[in-house]
Amino acid sequence: ATEQTWKGFLVAMLAVQFVSLIFTYLILRYQDHLPLNPMNLPGVPADLAFNTAVSFTTNTNWQNYTGEQTMSYLSQMVALVIHNFVSAATGFALAIALVRAMSSRRMSTVGNFYVDLTRSILYVLLPMSLVAAVFLASQGVIQSLAAYPIAHTLDGGVQQLLAVGPFASQEAIKELGNNGGGPFNANSAHPFENPNAFTNELEVFLLLVLPFALVVMFGRWVGNVKQGLAIAVAMAIILVTGIGVAMAAEQIGNPALTQAGANQSATSTQSGGNMEGKSVMNGAGYSAFFAASTTGTSTGSVDSSHDSFTPVGGLVPLVLIQLGEIAPGGVGAGLYFMLVFAVLSVFIAGLMVGRTPEYLGKKIESKEVRLAALAILIDVVSILGFTALSAVWSLAKSQAGGPLNPGAHGFSEILYAFSSTTGNNGSAFAGLSGNTHYYNITLGIAMWLGRYLEVIPILALAGSLAGKKVVPAGAGTLPTDSKLFTALLIGVIAIVGALTFFPALALGPILEQLQLAAGQLAH
Numbered sequence: 001a002t003e004q005t006w007k008g009f010l011v012a013m014l015a016v017q018f019v020s021l022i023f024t025y026l027i028l029r030y031q032d033h034l035p036l037n038p039m040n041l042p043g044v045p046a047d048l049a050f051n052t053a054v055s056f057t058t059n060t061n062w063q064n065y066t067g068e069q070t071m072s073y074l075s076q077m078v079a080l081v082i083h084n085f086v087s088a089a090t091g092f093a094l095a096i097a098l099v100r101a102m103s104s105r106r107m108s109t110v111g112n113f114y115v116d117l118t119r120s121i122l123y124v125l126l127p128m129s130l131v132a133a134v135f136l137a138s139q140g141v142i143q144s145l146a147a148y149p150i151a152h153t154l155d156g157g158v159q160q161l162l163a164v165g166p167f168a169s170q171e172a173i174k175e176l177g178n179n180g181g182g183p184f185n186a187n188s189a190h191p192f193e194n195p196n197a198f199t200n201e202l203e204v205f206l207l208l209v210l211p212f213a214l215v216v217m218f219g220r221w222v223g224n225v226k227q228g229l230a231i232a233v234a235m236a237i238i239l240v241t242g243i244g245v246a247m248a249a250e251q252i253g254n255p256a257l258t259q260a261g262a263n264q265s266a267t268s269t270q271s272g273g274n275m276e277g278k279s280v281m282n283g284a285g286y287s288a289f290f291a292a293s294t295t296g297t298s299t300g301s302v303d304s305s306h307d308s309f310t311p312v313g314g315l316v317p318l319v320l321i322q323l324g325e326i327a328p329g330g331v332g333a334g335l336y337f338m339l340v341f342a343v344l345s346v347f348i349a350g351l352m353v354g355r356t357p358e359y360l361g362k363k364i365e366s367k368e369v370r371l372a373a374l375a376i377l378i379d380v381v382s383i384l385g386f387t388a389l390s391a392v393w394s395l396a397k398s399q400a401g402g403p404l405n406p407g408a409h410g411f412s413e414i415l416y417a418f419s420s421t422t423g424n425n426g427s428a429f430a431g432l433s434g435n436t437h438y439y440n441i442t443l444g445i446a447m448w449l450g451r452y453l454e455v456i457p458i459l460a461l462a463g464s465l466a467g468k469k470v471v472p473a474g475a476g477t478l479p480t481d482s483k484l485f486t487a488l489l490i491g492v493i494a495i496v497g498a499l500t501f502f503p504a505l506a507l508g509p510i511l512e513q514l515q516l517a518a519g520q521l522a523h
Helices: 006-029 046-057 073-103 113-138 168-176 197-221 225-252 255-259 283-296 311-322 333-353 366-392 394-398 407-422 437-466 483-507 509-522
Strands: 150-152 159-161
Touching (some): 006 073, 046 437, 283 311, 333 483, 407 509
């Protein structure tokens, strides 16, 4: 296959995404005329079909619909699952292009997108998801093409229509590819997607395994595994910190529920904590663990309602998304965004010692720093810009949609929506009614910006680094495989996140926590 420059790589990537988006949009619109629709579900409305097609194409998997009432089996198996593979493999290809550029010696190309995409699917995603699907099906995850069966209660007085479908196969790639979009509205809280504690553990493992494995791949590719481990440790520290804060906040419980008479203490018959919106099987603590893991990656799969978390518990997934989902991030996306922060970190370190910064033997100059900063600012502008617009614009508030809660929590619902879509996560504070013309369109644009506009400077960065020669390390070179660099990297990520998003967070979950504390003191 012919090697491509970063511009050729970008064009090839966008061509595949655009064609597959149109393909998905048409299937959704005309699913009522296509096979494998035993429940005779109608075609998906135009604005919702646009939002969904963009969502799955960009690896966001944001869902403004109830899966079991909206999508036919063909739509689930072909229109959506095809993107679970292609979007994840696209992240693979983009990360590999950047790693290839960083490890190369004065190349003008960054690889071939079609080759990287194909290899990612055939050699990694497809075989691993096949094994995972067999395990999930063996545990009771539904895999069926039959029409929805009717169940009768024990007394025979009530009938219930049970939604089923070919979902064990979809669940596997949903988690493994950091997609997150579930066939059921309840996502991984539904027993047909996640029936027991073993499958819950397995799903967390699946959504974490490839992002961390790619960091090891990076270290081996550049010829120094410690380079990858330095980044992996930074990812792990951020993730574990988020998990600890979220688990503590949810296990302590919600004072408002205590005042309402709910018993949130741990006893021999209950796990205690804030159980609103959570499965009894998982409890408050483990639900928070899942929430942090799914937002530390770009998966967006949920086994509880994030909207029902305490303010601090809900703050954690929101912050993990806004940091760029680099703990450990999505398949490929986590690695390439973390390398962007690594470039900024060595630049800052170079300023401290008065020396031109280097990373992996390549000088980091003003062009590379501008491209890295631009990649970060695109997310910031999209998240804060759309949030501000939606909070004040009469069109956003005039439709029958938007946040269902007033005040700080309602603002958090808007902020979470645009953070999740721009960050290509897909989880939600479900108190936002997003299935309106305004939100279907604006959230779709946010997904597109967060996936494709962001990768333009990242691929340009790859092209710039590929053409640089490798220079030997000098006395002032910062070792980027050391504990010091890991600490610096975490510090840069925290400072960038605090400077950009703290004011918005102060109007949402932080204000809500202070109001909750004030209400507790008043009682």
